Amino acid sequence: MHLFYTPDIQSDTYKLSEEESKHCVRVLRLTEGEKLFLVDGKGLFCEAVIISAHPKACILQVVDKKYNYGQRDYKLTIAVSPTKNIDRYEWFLEKATEIGIDVVIPLISRYSERKEIKPERLEKVMVSAIKQSIKAFLPVLNPLQTFKETIKRPFTGLRFIAHCNEGEKVLLREVVVKGKDVLILIGPEGDFSNEEVESAMKEGFIPISLGDSRLRTETAALVACHTVNLINQ
Amino acid sequence: MHLFYTPDIQSDTYKLSEEESKHCVRVLRLTEGEKLFLVDGKGLFCEAVIISAHPKACILQVVDKKYNYGQRDYKLTIAVSPTKNIDRYEWFLEKATEIGIDVVIPLISRYSERKEIKPERLEKVMVSAIKQSIKAFLPVLNPLQTFKETIKRPFTGLRFIAHCNEGEKVLLREVVVKGKDVLILIGPEGDFSNEEVESAMKEGFIPISLGDSRLRTETAALVACHTVNLINQ
Structure with a gap:
C-alpha cells in the first residue's frame, strides 16, 4: 500500500509536489491508472488513482474518501x-x-x-x-x-x-x-x-x-x- | 545509585576490572568507605563498600546480599x-x-x-x-x-x-x-x-x-x- 501525506488536499484532483512526484513515478514506478492512498493528518483517508504519471507533477484523482478514519473515542x-x-x-x-x-x-x-x-x-x-x-x-x-x-x-x-x-x-x-x-x-x-x-x-x-x-x-x-x-x- | 555488573562475583570481596576501577575512581570519583551496588545478572544484588580505591584495581567488600532480587513469578x-x-x-x-x-x-x-x-x-x-x-x-x-x-x-x-x-x-x-x-x-x-x-x-x-x-x-x-x-x- 502506497500512502502519501497530503495535508493541503482540498479537491478531488491533487497534484503531488515535485519531490513526491519523483518518488511516485521514478522510485515506486507507478503509472497511469494505478491506485494509491492519501491522508491529510486530520482524519481524511482517500483512495486515488494516477491520471498523469508525470515525474515532476503527478496528477491524482480521488475516487473514495473516508472522514475521521480510525478515530479513537478518547483523546x-x-x-x-x-x-x-x-x-x-x-x-x-x-x-x-x-x-x-x-x-x-x-x-x-x-x-x-x-x-x-x-x-x-x-x-x-x-x-x-x-x-x-x-x-x-x-x-x-x-x-x-x-x-x-x-x-x-x-x-x-x-x-x-x-x-x-x-x-x-x-x-x-x-x-x-x-x-x-x-x-x-x-x-x-x-x-x-x-x-x-x-x-x-x-x-x-x-x-x-x-x-x-x-x-x-x-x-x-x-x-x-x-x-x-x-x-x- | 552506582550499579556495576559483576557476573563473576563469587566471594565477599571483589576486585573491579581495570576499566571499571578507572570508571569508579577517576570518573565517579568514589573513595574508600563509599557505597556502591553490584548485580551478577543471575538475580544477585549486593551492596558493597570500597576498601581500596585504586584506579587500576579497586577493591570492594560486600556488606549485604539479596538473591533473586526483583524476580517475577512468570517467565x-x-x-x-x-x-x-x-x-x-x-x-x-x-x-x-x-x-x-x-x-x-x-x-x-x-x-x-x-x-x-x-x-x-x-x-x-x-x-x-x-x-x-x-x-x-x-x-x-x-x-x-x-x-x-x-x-x-x-x-x-x-x-x-x-x-x-x-x-x-x-x-x-x-x-x-x-x-x-x-x-x-x-x-x-x-x-x-x-x-x-x-x-x-x-x-x-x-x-x-x-x-x-x-x-x-x-x-x-x-x-x-x-x-x-x-x-x-
Whole structure:
C-alpha cells in the first residue's frame, strides 16, 4: 500500500509536489491508472488513482474518501520533557504515533536538561510514522510549555502525573477509564521535583506509578501511552 | 545509585576490572568507605563498600546480599525476528529489558531480511539497560533459531503467534494469564507466511492480535512485552 501525506488536499484532483512526484513515478514506478492512498493528518483517508504519471507533477484523482478514519473515542495527551539525547524523544514520538496518541506537549520542568527542540524535525518523524502505520490523524505537537502552564491549562478528563519520588501513588492501569480523555505528565531524566508534584496535585492531578521498574523518560512515556491504548482496546 | 555488573562475583570481596576501577575512581570519583551496588545478572544484588580505591584495581567488600532480587513469578520469552536495521532490534532489547523480559529468541523466518546478529553487541545493550533500570537479572539472549526449531521447542506455558494475515485472532490482553509463563512469536518486516502461521497453530500456538494499529516489528515486540507485564502488575 502506497500512502502519501497530503495535508493541503482540498479537491478531488491533487497534484503531488515535485519531490513526491519523483518518488511516485521514478522510485515506486507507478503509472497511469494505478491506485494509491492519501491522508491529510486530520482524519481524511482517500483512495486515488494516477491520471498523469508525470515525474515532476503527478496528477491524482480521488475516487473514495473516508472522514475521521480510525478515530479513537478518547483523546490521549502526554506532556513529556524532551530528553537530553533528542534521538530518544524522536523514538518516543515514532512509537507513540504508531500505537496511538493525540497530543504531545514538550514540557520544560525544574530538572529539564534540554530546553529547546526543533519542531519541524520532530513532525517529520511523526509524519513518517503515520505513513508507516497507516493512520489518517497526525498527532499534534504543541510548542514547548513550562510545567506551570501545563498544569494550569484547561483539560476535561483524567489528569495524572507520573513520578518516582516518595508518596502515595496509584497504578496507571487501575485508574484509566475506557473512553475518557487522559492527560499524563512525564518528567525529565532527573524526574519532577517534589514541589512540582505537589503543585500538580493542588491542581487536581493524581500521582501515578507505572509499575516496579525504573524506566527512562522515553520508556515511561511510551509505557503510559500503551497502557491507555490497551485499556481502550 | 552506582550499579556495576559483576557476573563473576563469587566471594565477599571483589576486585573491579581495570576499566571499571578507572570508571569508579577517576570518573565517579568514589573513595574508600563509599557505597556502591553490584548485580551478577543471575538475580544477585549486593551492596558493597570500597576498601581500596585504586584506579587500576579497586577493591570492594560486600556488606549485604539479596538473591533473586526483583524476580517475577512468570517467565516471558519473546521470539522476534531481527530487524533489517539492527538499531531497531537493539532499541527493542533495551526497552524490553527496562520493562521486563526473561528470554529473547532471535528468530529466522520465511521473510526475514536479516539472518545474522552480533550477540556480544546485543548483550552490551542489555547489560547497559539492567544497570540503568536497576535489575539483577540479565535477560537471556538465545542463539539464532529457525522458525521450525522455535515452534518445536518444549515450553510449558501459554504460546502465541502475532501476525497481520487474515484469520481468527484473539487480543493478547484477553488471553494472558497472571503468573503464567508466556512465549510470543513476532515476525519480521514481511510478517510470517501463512504456512508458518498454520504450522505454529498445529503445534498449539494461538494466533493473537495486538490491536488495530499496524506496528513495526520492534514496536509489536515491545507492545507484546508490555502487555504481559501490565497484566502481571
